[in-house]
Amino acid sequence: MVAKGFDNDKYLYMQSEHIRERIAQFGGKLYLEFGGKLFDDYHASRVLPGFQPDSKLKMLLQLKEKVEIVIVINSSDIEKNKQRSDLGITYDKDVLRLIECFREIGLYVGSVVLTRFNGQNTAIAFQKRLEALGVTVYKHYNIEGYPSDVEKLVSDEGYGKNEYIETTKELIVVTAPGPGSGKMATCLSQLYHEHKKGIQSGYAKFETFPIWNLPLTHPVNLAYEAATADLNDVNMIDPFHLDAYGDTTVNYNRDVEIFPVVKAMLDKILGACPYKSPTDMGVNMAGNCIIDDVITRNASKQEIIRRYYTALCEHKAGAIGIDQVTKIELLMNKAGVTSQDRAVVLPALKKAEITGAPATAIQLRDGTIITGKTSSLLGASAALLLNALKVLAGLDDSVHLISPSVIEPIQKLKTKHFGNKNPRLHTDEVLIALSICAATDKNAELAMQQLSRLRCLEVHSTVILSPVDAKVFKRLGINLTCEPIYK
Numbered sequence: 001m002v003a004k005g006f007d008n009d010k011y012l013y014m015q016s017e018h019i020r021e022r023i024a025q026f027g028g029k030l031y032l033e034f035g036g037k038l039f040d041d042y043h044a045s046r047v048l049p050g051f052q053p054d055s056k057l058k059m060l061l062q063l064k065e066k067v068e069i070v071i072v073i074n075s076s077d078i079e080k081n082k083q084r085s086d087l088g089i090t091y092d093k094d095v096l097r098l099i100e101c102f103r104e105i106g107l108y109v110g111s112v113v114l115t116r117f118n119g120q121n122t123a124i125a126f127q128k129r130l131e132a133l134g135v136t137v138y139k140h141y142n143i144e145g146y147p148s149d150v151e152k153l154v155s156d157e158g159y160g161k162n163e164y165i166e167t168t169k170e171l172i173v174v175t176a177p178g179p180g181s182g183k184m185a186t187c188l189s190q191l192y193h194e195h196k197k198g199i200q201s202g203y204a205k206f207e208t209f210p211i212w213n214l215p216l217t218h219p220v221n222l223a224y225e226a227a228t229a230d231l232n233d234v235n236m237i238d239p240f241h242l243d244a245y246g247d248t249t250v251n252y253n254r255d256v257e258i259f260p261v262v263k264a265m266l267d268k269i270l271g272a273c274p275y276k277s278p279t280d281m282g283v284n285m286a287g288n289c290i291i292d293d294v295i296t297r298n299a300s301k302q303e304i305i306r307r308y309y310t311a312l313c314e315h316k317a318g319a320i321g322i323d324q325v326t327k328i329e330l331l332m333n334k335a336g337v338t339s340q341d342r343a344v345v346l347p348a349l350k351k352a353e354i355t356g357a358p359a360t361a362i363q364l365r366d367g368t369i370i371t372g373k374t375s376s377l378l379g380a381s382a383a384l385l386l387n388a389l390k391v392l393a394g395l396d397d398s399v400h401l402i403s404p405s406v407i408e409p410i411q412k413l414k415t416k417h418f419g420n421k422n423p424r425l426h427t428d429e430v431l432i433a434l435s436i437c438a439a440t441d442k443n444a445e446l447a448m449q450q451l452s453r454l455r456c457l458e459v460h461s462t463v464i465l466s467p468v469d470a471k472v473f474k475r476l477g478i479n480l481t482c483e484p485i486y487k
Helices: 008-025 042-047 055-061 075-079 091-104 121-132 183-196 219-227 239-245 253-270 293-316 322-335 345-355 380-393 404-417 427-437 442-448 467-475
Strands: 030-034 067-074 108-117 136-141 171-175 202-206 235-237 250-252 359-363 369-373 458-461 479-482
Touching (some): 008 055, 008 202, 030 183, 042 219, 042 293, 067 091, 075 091, 075 108, 075 121, 091 121, 108 121, 136 183, 183 202, 219 293, 219 322, 235 253, 239 253, 250 253, 293 322, 293 479, 345 369, 359 380, 369 380, 380 427, 380 458, 380 467, 404 427, 467 479
Parallel strands (some): 030 202, 067 108, 108 136, 458 479
Antiparallel strands (some): 235 250, 359 369, 359 458
16 A cells, blocks of 8 residues: 555645636636646656546546536647657547547536647647547637737727637636647637627636645755656745735746736726735645655655656757756755665666666565566566566566567567567567466466456566567556667
């Protein structure tokens, strides 16, 4: 059992109640800009142990009868085939995925908005595809002077040019496949149209991180900076909140920088802005649901180290510049940690030094460290999985889980027919071989039953793993880091 630092049930209750209160504040209709991931928020579950990856969805399901989803996508992102790095799919495909996921759990998807539309052929083709699926599509256009020219924006030549989104629910959740999609502009455009029509509605923002009521240098907030190092987000004290209330709260630079413009827009649209600070605009209750600060701090420090190793490997691959690595190094210094504070790093490096070949290490829930070495039959990652499954199943290390009669044909297939020079089995091949053996071998069957117990465990490799091995660890829910070295 993973030690909990966060009360998920309390969060679901407090968050849904707070959103209900915000809906009532604006007379019964709220446009809620939803930042971050609605599905599979594993960053939040890692830094807030006890937070469930689907917590935000469960929270919305508590408001199910009030909720309507509007998904926005930047037309330029469709044209550029922009991809989500975590899923490896384009933004337009992710919109289709989101629609399907929302519908499967019973949440109503009202429409899709093509923002920054400028006649892009790919956007038009996507619109036709959506409409063929029965999805209503609206277009929002480029507005010259956005976002600083408030007078133009809040006029018929600005937001007035955008198509009005017909909505039917009290809570309109505006989400997107990624940043820069135009969520805030969509919300404010709707407020403009609705207040011209005499419809009372308001705007609020949902962002899990940074957590506004934790200190600026709390590891949870530092971990958020590490996670968004590529966006150059910086946590900072909200000066508007401090000035208005005398209270110190945390926000991030983009929201603080844009607040005067947003306030001016809301002043013009609503007559008076209901918010005195960016913190006021938020509805996040996560900080009130931390029940063990020590556990949360330690988990967040580990996340910063993981982000550091990820950045090192991405820099080695030429995907990012050294500045992102340097930024995370500074965050590690602020958090008071080094790479050696990751328990699996030194055992893996020591095993590699002893064997003279790539090695891996995994830490079980009780703190036990198990290593895997490279052999003539198995890569270090494949060996590690088998060694860990043996320990979890209570089997002796001398037990052979996979018969040589199963391994040899796979090796021949790889080298003689597929042309591979390396006969060693990858992790996916080992798991398939293990599952075959489990049909006739009780030990192999017992080992297979332990796979679910690998979720959330920590692994370190002394070399950058192949995409195949890395993907298997991800599917098993294992937190993997690698030294920035190619085998």
